[in-house]
Amino acid sequence: MSFMAVAPSQSEAAGVTESGKFSQTDEDLESAGFTCHSTIEDLDLDQLNALFSKVSFPQRDKGKLLRALENTQSLVWIQEIKTSRLIGFARATGDRVFHAIIWDVVVDPAYQGLGLGKVLMERLMADLMKMGISNIALYAEPTVIGFYQPMGFIADPDGIRAMAYSRRR
Amino acid sequence: MASALAPPCAVAPLRCRKLNCVYSSGKPHSSSSASSIAPFSVLRNAPLFARVEIVRGNGKRNMVVQAQAGFLKLLDGHALNLDRSDEYRIGARKTILTASYKFPRNDSPMSVQLERRDVQARSLWDSIRSGFGLNNSPTAVIDTTEIGFKEDVELEDEREVVLVEKVHDDGTVEKIVFASGVEVDVYELEILCDKVGWPKRPPSKVAAALRNSYMVASLHLYKQVPSTGTDGEDPVVEKRELIGMARATSDHAFNATIWDVLVDPLYQGQGLGKALVEQMIRALLRRDIGNITLFADAQVVDFYKGLGFEADPDGIKGMFWYPRY
Numbered sequence: 001m002s003f004m005a006v007a008p009s010q011s012e013a014a015g016v017t018e019s020g021k022f023s024q025t026d027e028d029l030e031s032a033g034f035t036c037h038s039t040i041e042d043l044d045l046d047q048l049n050a051l052f053s054k055v056s057f058p059q060r061d062k063g064k065l066l067r068a069l070e071n072t073q074s075l076v077w078i079q080e081i082k083t084s085r086l087i088g089f090a091r092a093t094g095d096r097v098f099h100a101i102i103w104d105v106v107v108d109p110a111y112q113g114l115g116l117g118k119v120l121m122e123r124l125m126a127d128l129m130k131m132g133i134s135n136i137a138l139y140a141e142p143t144v145i146g147f148y149q150p151m152g153f154i155a156d157p158d159g160i161r162a163m164a165y166s167r168r169r
Numbered sequence: 170m171a172s173a174l175a176p177p178c179a180v181a182p183l184r185c186r187k188l189n190c191v192y193s194s195g196k197p198h199s200s201s202s203a204s205s206i207a208p209f210s211v212l213r214n215a216p217l218f219a220r221v222e223i224v225r226g227n228g229k230r231n232m233v234v235q236a237q238a239g240f241l242k243l244l245d246g247h248a249l250n251l252d253r254s255d256e257y258r259i260g261a262r263k264t265i266l267t268a269s270y271k272f273p274r275n276d277s278p279m280s281v282q283l284e285r286r287d288v289q290a291r292s293l294w295d296s297i298r299s300g301f302g303l304n305n306s307p308t309a310v311i312d313t314t315e316i317g318f319k320e321d322v323e324l325e326d327e328r329e330v331v332l333v334e335k336v337h338d339d340g341t342v343e344k345i346v347f348a349s350g351v352e353v354d355v356y357e358l359e360i361l362c363d364k365v366g367w368p369k370r371p372p373s374k375v376a377a378a379l380r381n382s383y384m385v386a387s388l389h390l391y392k393q394v395p396s397t398g399t400d401g402e403d404p405v406v407e408k409r410e411l412i413g414m415a416r417a418t419s420d421h422a423f424n425a426t427i428w429d430v431l432v433d434p435l436y437q438g439q440g441l442g443k444a445l446v447e448q449m450i451r452a453l454l455r456r457d458i459g460n461i462t463l464f465a466d467a468q469v470v471d472f473y474k475g476l477g478f479e480a481d482p483d484g485i486k487g488m489f490w491y492p493r494y
Contacts, residue, residue, distance in 0.1 A: 064422040065422070067420075067421050067422045068420040068421065068422035068423050069420075070421075071383075071419070071420045071421040071422070072420050091420075093419065093420045093424065094381075094418050095378040095379075095381040095382050095416075095418050095428075096377065096378070097375075097381065098370075098374070098378050098428075099418065099426075101424075101426050101462075103424060125490070134490070134491075135489075135490075135492075136489070137464065137487060137488065137489045137490070138488050139462065139486070139488075140485065140486050140487075141483070141484065141485055142484040142485070145486055145488070148488050149488075151490075152491045153489065153490050154488060154489055154490075154491070154492060155486040156486060156487060157492040158466075159466070159467030160465065160466055160467065160487060160489070161464070161465050161467070161480045161481060161487060162480070162481060162482075162485060162486060163462065163463050163464070163465050163470070163473050163474075163478040163479060163480050163481075164461065164478065164485075165450060165460075165462070165476075165477055165478050166477060166478065166482065167477070
């Protein structure tokens with residue numbers, strides 16, 4: 001088979017998989033009982049806060065949360081069809097041209113181990129790549145560095161360090 | 170309807186005005202509610218327009234703020250019991266926002282304080298003085314259930330800080346000014362990036378990146394040369410040069426990430442980079458952004474530590490996707 005010099009089709013393109021295709025297609029997910037969304041339409045903020053609390057993320061003021069989501073460049077969320085429950089979420093902010101930062105990647109602990117974290121990341125990255133953004137960064141807690149590495153994320157490349165402003169001075 | 174305007178507070182150099190407006194019940198609105206206050210205009214200012222409408226019903230009021238541009242902050246007035254104070258940023262296009270607050274169940278006049286900052290504040294007060302009272306006709310009550318944030322909002326906040334001021338022997342005045350709302354010219358920025366040795370980027374992309382940034386902070390050098398004409402003439406601003414820039418992307422609520430911090434090499438070593446980032450942090454904190462982050466090259470980690478940044482907070486690591494060095 002000759003080398004494919006052409007990028008995979010946009011609907012399949014996934015920045016994080018070697019094959020360039022999604023590890024689970026929308027059909028695969030549907031058979032497993034899940035559906036994927038990429039807009040804030042029908043996103044239940046209470047459910048999102050509930051999901052955050054399940055992974056010990058801080059609860060968010062809903063007004064601020066709405067504002068954050070409306071100013072978020074890309075987002076993906078996974079819903080269990082049977083219960084309409086929100087079980088996975090991820091979003092990315094940026095300037096829509098050069099950089100993007102991925103935030104709030106969450107999968108309900110009861111649904112972990114099904115590859116849904118990867119599903120979220122693949123679709124989010126594909127969306128960003130579609131916009132032409134390849135400078136993608138994120139802040140990873142120590143326990144999840146191993147989750148992002150196989151996807152091609154490198155920690156502290158060239159000595160670059162993540163820093164956060166601390167008001168405790 | 171009685172209404173009174175207090176004189177503006179003398180706040181300099183910030184362009185903000187506090188307006189104290191007192192309202193009392195007017196004639197009932199045409200709706201079926203037993204007692205209601207007809208909505209009315211609080212202030213009108215062309216081309217920036219704002220209106221606050223209060224409709225009473227069942228002890229719970231809906232406050233509708235309609236504005237075209239500017240930055241409105243609703244503050245807790247002494248006669249009100251607001252659940253919370255909210256900041257709303259309003260874009261250049263008409264945006265209608267709602268908030269509902271539990272007001273005390275009485276008929277006493279309520280006072281609402283509006284703090285307004287906008288880019289054309291110089292004419293704001295005159296416009297209000299002339300505009301207020303001319304049109305108090307009730308306007309239609311907007312069904313608040315239909316209202317939400319309609320459009321993306323653009324931040325307009327022209328807080329400027331003079332960092333350095335030098336007067337030379339010949340009377341020339343040089344000022345270095347920090348601003349977080351002044352537009353940065355992409356071609357001036359290209360020249361500046363060139364000076365610090367950064368790779369060229371397509372101007373159209375840079376323009377888009379600036380537009381999509383939550384905050385673009387700039388350092389400009391202003392040179393005023395005294396006029397040589399008759400007495401009483403004002404000095405003429407001869408030149409404005411971009412000598413520093415930093416920008417931040419954000420979700421406008423929780424997180425902000427600072428990018429592209431640069432200072433013209435000619436003006437480095439004066440603490441301007443420090444001031445640039447410090448002022449930017451202050452501006453972000455004023456907007457209640459709780460998490461301010463950045464990625465620092467190895468050689469500037471200490472610089473940012475000195476400004477209050479912590480590397481790898483709680484062991485959190487910055488990760489980049491297939492970075493190209």
